[in-house]
Amino acid sequence: MAFYIFRQNTLTKKTPLAIDSASDHIDPLDWIKGDVMAPPTSDDQPLQLDLSLESGRFKSAIIDGFLTLYHYRLCEVLSEFGVDNIQVFPVILRDQETGETFENYRLVNIVGLLDCVDMDKSDIKYWPSGRGFDFESMVIDDKKVQGFPIFRLNDDPTKVIINEDLKQYIESKKMTAGVKIIQTEDYSDW
Secondary structure, eight states, X not given: OOEEEEEEOTTSSSOXXXXXXXXXXXXXXXXXXOOOOOOSOTTSOOEEEEBOTTOOSBOOSEEOSSSOEEEHHHHHHHHHHTOOSEEEEEEEEEOTTTOOXXXXXXXXXXXXXXXXXXXXXXXXXXXXXXXXXXXXXXXXXXXXXXXXXXXXXXXXXXXXXXXXXXXXXXXXXXXXXXXXXXXXXXXXXX
16 A cells, blocks of 8 residues: 655745644644643644744644644544544634634644564665764555554654555545645655
8 A cells, every 4th residue: 555744845835824833732753752741732622723924824724833733524524534643633823914713723732653664675865974864765564554544753753644545535535635645655855
């Protein structure tokens, strides 16, 4: 089965929304560990995040950066498909210049990290320091995916991966505005 990197396309003709910073209430690194998370606020109110001053107006299906945000409709599409390893929390996005707010995005936590990259078949460039590497091509071992249609990589949890079936479903529901979907074998960190 084919697998794809699933992320925001920041190089669109329209400048997409972007978050200024994470809230003091949460540590963005906690949200890519694959752990089940408690709601980001203790008072049952949606988390409020400020949009970057350089943020555009284009509302893509994904907002990446400090945190992973999906448009509420994309969250519905994932649920319809049967994705059950994500947590979804409402957020309020606030334009710092106008004060206008948007409530159509959700903070998404993808539960579980998978150690499923076939390092022997992938093209990897190790850093001179020996403390890391960059992918020049990535091969996912289908047997290690455990049937999850969406997941983060243990080797690089900033990357969200989807399988072919979910990709086709997302495309059929037209939830690709401002989204970049790259087959893992064609993906390069550079």
